[in-house]
Amino acid sequence: MPKLQGKVAVVTGGSSGMGLATAKRFVDEGAFVYIVGRRQAELEKAVSLIGHNVAAVQGDVSNLADLDRLYAKVAREKGKIDILFAGAGIVDPQPLAETTEESFDKLFAINTRGLAFTVKKALPLLNDGGAIVVISSIAHAKGIPGFTAYSATKAAVRSFVRTWTAELKDRRIRVNAISPGPIDTPIFEQQAPTKEGADHARAQAAAAVPFGRLGRPEEIASAALFLASDEASFVAGVDLPVDGGMTAI
Amino acid sequence: MSRLQNKVAVITGGTSGIGLAAAQRFVAEGAFVYIFARRQEELDRTVASIGRNIAGVPGDVRKLEDLDRLYAKIALDGRKLDVVVANVGAVDSVKLADVTIESFNHNFDVNARGVLFTVQKSLPLLNNGASVILTSTIASLRGFPGRSAYAASKTALRSYARTWTMELKDRGIRVNTITPGPCDTPLIDAQVSSPEEAAAVRAKHAANIPLGRMARPEEIAAAMLFLASDDASFVTGSELLVDGGMCSV
Numbered sequence: 001m002p003k004l005q006g007k008v009a010v011v012t013g014g015s016s017g018m019g020l021a022t023a024k025r026f027v028d029e030g031a032f033v034y035i036v037g038r039r040q041a042e043l044e045k046a047v048s049l050i051g052h053n054v055a056a057v058q059g060d061v062s063n064l065a066d067l068d069r070l071y072a073k074v075a076r077e078k079g080k081i082d083i084l085f086a087g088a089g090i091v092d093p094q095p096l097a098e099t100t101e102e103s104f105d106k107l108f109a110i111n112t113r114g115l116a117f118t119v120k121k122a123l124p125l126l127n128d129g130g131a132i133v134v135i136s137s138i139a140h141a142k143g144i145p146g147f148t149a150y151s152a153t154k155a156a157v158r159s160f161v162r163t164w165t166a167e168l169k170d171r172r173i174r175v176n177a178i179s180p181g182p183i184d185t186p187i188f189e190q191q192a193p194t195k196e197g198a199d200h201a202r203a204q205a206a207a208a209v210p211f212g213r214l215g216r217p218e219e220i221a222s223a224a225l226f227l228a229s230d231e232a233s234f235v236a237g238v239d240l241p242v243d244g245g246m247t248a249i
Numbered sequence: 250m251s252r253l254q255n256k257v258a259v260i261t262g263g264t265s266g267i268g269l270a271a272a273q274r275f276v277a278e279g280a281f282v283y284i285f286a287r288r289q290e291e292l293d294r295t296v297a298s299i300g301r302n303i304a305g306v307p308g309d310v311r312k313l314e315d316l317d318r319l320y321a322k323i324a325l326d327g328r329k330l331d332v333v334v335a336n337v338g339a340v341d342s343v344k345l346a347d348v349t350i351e352s353f354n355h356n357f358d359v360n361a362r363g364v365l366f367t368v369q370k371s372l373p374l375l376n377n378g379a380s381v382i383l384t385s386t387i388a389s390l391r392g393f394p395g396r397s398a399y400a401a402s403k404t405a406l407r408s409y410a411r412t413w414t415m416e417l418k419d420r421g422i423r424v425n426t427i428t429p430g431p432c433d434t435p436l437i438d439a440q441v442s443s444p445e446e447a448a449a450v451r452a453k454h455a456a457n458i459p460l461g462r463m464a465r466p467e468e469i470a471a472a473m474l475f476l477a478s479d480d481a482s483f484v485t486g487s488e489l490l491v492d493g494g495m496c497s498v
Binding site for chain 1: 250410411412414415418421430459460461464465468469471472474475479480481482483484485486487489490491492493494496497498
């Protein structure tokens with residue numbers, strides 16, 4: 001029985017990785033999904049892969065005009081949003097001693113400010129009783145060398161979820177975070193210039209997970225489906241770790 | 250509607266409240282469920298009302314021989330276990346100044362020791378990849394007068410989830426706690442002497458909950474189903490709050 005029949009969802013970071021898997025799962029469960037990403041070619045591939053009940057909007061969440069354009073399109077075509085999945089995010093590892101202003105600002109512009117304004121600008125279209133799912137990270141609860149700014153951007157995202165739970169309660173909009181552990185997505189290719197480098201980074205990440213493997217993007221998608229659906233009708237303000245046990249160590 | 254197709258589950262405390270709702274939902278999703286509780290008439294009533302794919306075994310989690318009998322029956326039936334929901338809990342309201350050895354021990358015997366042995370004795374029957382779910386309480390996260398022993402005994406469960414995640418990871422067994430907020434059950438009516446008083450109790454709880462109401466037992470059961478199912482295949486060692494936002498704001 002489809003859990004999202006008739007719903008309209010917006011998925012940022014929807015052209016690859018966790019966002020793509022989530023968009024696909026939402027469509028499988030009966031939703032119409034807008035996927036948002038920066039790269040047109042990736043968006044087109046994603047639309048092909050999903051095949052139906054999906055539309056792509058090119059845009060950068062750190063650009064307010066792009067967000068306005070996104071929501072104007074959704075308003076024109078669907079007139080409402082039931083589910084917002086804020087999955088757009090970047091990594092840029094730098095030890096504190098080498099942290100640049102540029103990297104620091106870029107991480108916060110996309111992961112934190114971009115996410116906040118993605119949600120803010122959706123509010124007029126969001127249905128009362130709707131659901132917001134944001135992607136934080138296991139990093140916000142750990143000390144990982146090289147992740148000063150990244151971890152802080154994700155800790156802020158977890159904090160947003162508490163504040164927005166309180167602010168949006170009269171509209172019965174549930175806001176929850178997922179904190180993924182390392183997930184097998186193209187983000188590894190973004191960080192390593194060679195295939196060997198990316199594979200090595202994957203192996204290192206998997207070794208830190210009690211389950212001894214990376215998570216699959218579909219495993220984030222199924223957690224997102226739970227939080228976005230009526231199955232989680234009494235779940236609000238939480239941070240759900242999907243991390244193969246990393247919170248246990 | 251078959252997310253637990255062909256799975257076998259044990260639910261302790263499965264004849265009322267959250268445990269009963271979980272038994273109903275798990276059977277609806279295709280599982281065979283063993284419920285374990287102290288009173289035969291409650292077991293019989295529950296088995297009759299659910300009507301299929303359910304068996305009741307009487308016993309007390311404080312008695313190791315009762316737990317042995319539960320798991321011996323499952324083995325005799327030729328079954329292995331995919332889900333264990335350690336849901337039995339004792340609760341009382343005793344201010345620190347009035348705590349006795351008896352009241353202290355009662356809480357720890359049922360909630361801390363009883364849960365450990367419930368799970369320990371399931372180990373030989375657990376399939377690889379099984380899911381263990383421990384029912385905690387928001388009292389373990391907040392200070393409520395009168396809950397010295399109760400809250401402390403339940404705090405053990407969050408710790409168990411971490412320890413057992415690390416002990417059982419090589420078998421792929423996931424261990425998580427579920428932390429329900431205030432739940433609307435007939436117990437509320439049973440504890441007061443008029444409908445007006447009951448309404449006042451419900452309103453008092455609701456005032457502290459962002460979603461503005463108490464949980465329905467089915468909502469806790471839906472979250473247990475998520476943890477029990479393959480949708481949570483990368484979720485282990487975690488605590489899933491199902492409290493309407495109460496402990497997050």
